[in-house]
Amino acid sequence: MGRRKQHGEKSRVVEDKNSASMKIINQSALGIRSLSSLPIDVMSRISYPFVKSFEKYGTINDVQEDTIEFDYQPRFVFSCNSCLCCMKSCSDGIVCQFCQMVVYCTEKHKKENLKKHEEICKIFTEVCIKNGGLSLAENTRGDDYRILRVKLIEKIQNSARRPLSLWEKEIILYPRVCAKCHRFGNDLKPCSHCEMVLHCAGHENEHLKWCPEYRLYQKILSMQYKHGNVNPDIPNVICEDSKILPNNFDSFIFEIYSSSLYYRIMDCYTYATLSHVSTVPLTSLYAFQKSRANWSTNDSCTIHVVGAEFQFEGLNLHVWEKLFMHLQPNLKSLHIVLTGPELYVPDVPLDLLGKVPLCSRCRKSSRKIKVSYVSRKLYHEYCRTSDDYVKPDLICLFNPGLYRLTGYNGTDTWPETIREACNSTAPIVVTAYTEHEIPRDIERIQSICDMSFILKPQRNPYASLKPDRNFVSDDTVPLIYKNYYISIVKKCL
Template sequence: MENAASRKRNNKNKKKNKGKPNTNGQNGQNKTVASENIIDKKIVPIQVKNALKENLNLPVTSQIASDPKNESAKIPAKIINDPFLSSLQKKMEVAIANGGADLPNTLLENLQKLIKQEPVSDVASSDEEEEYVEYIYKPRQYFAVSICNFCKSDLRNTKLTQCSKCKMTFYCSPEHMKSDETHRQLCYGLRQVADSYGGHIFYKCGEFTPEQFRSYRIIAIRKVESIINRQLTACEQEVLLFPRICCNINCREYRFNKLTDCTGCGQVSFCKATPEHLQKYHHLWCRSYQLFKEMIIFQEKFGKIDPSMPTKVLKDLPLGCANMKQICTKLAVDLKDECEYAALSQIATGPLTAWYTLKVFDKLRMDTVTVHLIGAEIEFEVDLLHKWELFFLHITPAVKELNVVFIGPELNPRNISFDQLKKTKPCRSCRKNNRTVKYYFENGLYHNYCKGESYLKPDLICFFNPGLYRPTGFQMEDTWPETIEAAVEKKCPVVITSYTQHEAPMDLSRFILESNRHLDIVIPPTVNPFGSVKPERNFISDEEAPLMYKNYYCFAVE
């Protein structure tokens, strides 16, 4: 569920918005990073996509080659002459007349400007018509105590205005507090729960253990939902999950006037009268909190960040590259700032973690590589398919065919066609050299997939952020024992990652416990040099690590 953004491979003329941006797996293992929501699916040519993006300011996700003969296509794949433009204009006018689109008047003017541009040569395959399925994502909103809940401006080192009723949300001015109509229903539910808890939802929470406090917040969310008779959005849940209270777990002071905030990040609060309540190790996390907030604010203003993607295909195996930054340098990726690098790392961490594991096992010189991704989900593993070409195939010259198999019971296609995804084509350079990436999607449990006719023998098995140590899984059942046993039987390298250092040893203990043979621990639990550096807040073990990162820690066995 990281994270999907507009991708146009190798398009050197693409205008990009640069700046600072924006869980349940195989067995429902709380992948706690909430993802964006797919709001539409369109089949559009590249030129039309650019015009739409410029006029509507919508972030657009991965670009996938579809069947040129697809009868459902409503728009031709290339803008080549005025008759086409005429036809397109008529269709747009009909759409507007029927209320099917809210397009600015300048859209067709922009299309006219783009009409004379050359087609995107590295995406099109020879002269045949190609179409692209565009998944348009609406980035979800985040709640943070240091961001105005109405205008999303930074509240750091400014005078906070607290919601006068629920006392749980914050604003840059009283006017913005009064203008925040979207908060009213949640505010009512929060007040009702607070009244039953002694006037404030977090009254007397300083008496709870960390685990009790986590349970308490979940119970509070459920009570609010029952009062307003609907599920809370992820943003609304965060009002309760990440409140403005003293960060000292033995205090948890909640009263507004008794608290002050870190002047660096503005996201961690402590008692004015007891400055030592601010954790001694907070300075280790402060910059990451700032980065998290900067990405949220950028996302609210401009949509999802669209980082530069590599276009280089390496001729030699980059064995000297020991971390993600070195790979990005080798690929000559043009990254403008820390936020863009964080967004790119969220995209690249999956294929690069797999590449790193096979590098350690000295298995990067095979001509065919098959990777199994256990517990895959649309939002987290299938967010941008051609990342496997850019960050695995392009840096592994010996590989001619890369097979990526996504397996998981929650691999629900919804409004995404797996048949179209399977037709994703590699770049022109790879096609010219008979290199390819093939994608397979298996909606089910791994041990069942291993018994089926579509099974492909793996060279590497990946468990990305599975939370193996947690006893509950898919549909509240623990199916990890069968899955782990099936993975171990394959007698190939297995890599398991986690969001935090705290989880990795517990995942390793569980994996060994459920294995039916001796395992060699080739990579002990350690910081993953190819993990994401995009921070997310940690609810599961916040007393151990307040922030978490996709594939942050890893270990590998055989």
């Protein structure tokens, strides 16, 4: 449930008030050697300390309207080589002597967690140790390894007579086994660099391709556990001329943020989160610019987001103003239509939920952003039966997994949705988690409608930089990112 929050009138600050010399002193105190004249990527920020507050670094918003604010706290995430109490990496941790599936950084934390772990530990020991459940994972690959883990979860839930929480399932989904051969045992060693991946003797270097990204993921999990959710500030920069997006998120953020101390000291968790909340509007704008020759002269734009998730596309709606509308001075009206059968809409009046607070300059210019939530309805049902249907200028399918034949309620509902989307003649942008998925999604569309490429499948320069683990194809791509690959197609006329 959201809560209403009154924003006081604040002056917009784009440049820091501190002098250049003060900025250098502050950076030195934070361990940052010098001012950078180049973009700072997320990997370079791993050693930066957490940024506790952005207000003292400038770039404060001037919004003063009533808005709905949702306070979602991140859930606990299990990591096989992180202390179950404090999420500290455990190079020399104390592994539970019974289930051998969780680790602690100290005996103190092990004792503190004993009662919480005791019940599930007995079941893990029975199902996975005494019956050799996890031992069966050795040298098991692909779907067989995934099926084994799913079956183990089913057995554990039956024994516990309750559903496992998400973090408990992760103990089985991402267990303490060798990353290469999946051997289970208490003699495994953690990688000395990322401290997240375990390996047998002789398999130390098998994950080097992914090691830096695992290190980033571990750092983000640790900061998330300690500090909770972060809400990165986005500068209230309004372009006088239409902004053509560069082919790189780091370059774009540098262009609008480089004068800010907040940008230069931003830690990897905050920066990755900034990319995560920005990927929807920036990917949309990137696709809009690639697919429409007159994009910079449009005074209105309607975007349909198909198969939307509330906590991904339905939150952080303020970014549409700053990272879509502010970059197009001729745009006066933006309408976002979120549709999806599993789109959960909180018990809040929709007129408030879809109200995007605008800065004073946009209000004075009578600019408007409208967000429509079409929940619990398939996209083709919205197009065919809704009285408030609005023709789109762009249709977005973010990470839809079109190639999967089992979707909503275990049925394949995509053909009718794809057919309806193609009938609109609007450009269709499709994103995917992996290089393997994106061509299969496009093939699914082309099997139903005759489509031509505006943009062939490629890496999305505005993908999220916030990693997550991949269960679907973890043998080839263990870490995934929202909107990582992109393609744009249009119906052949």
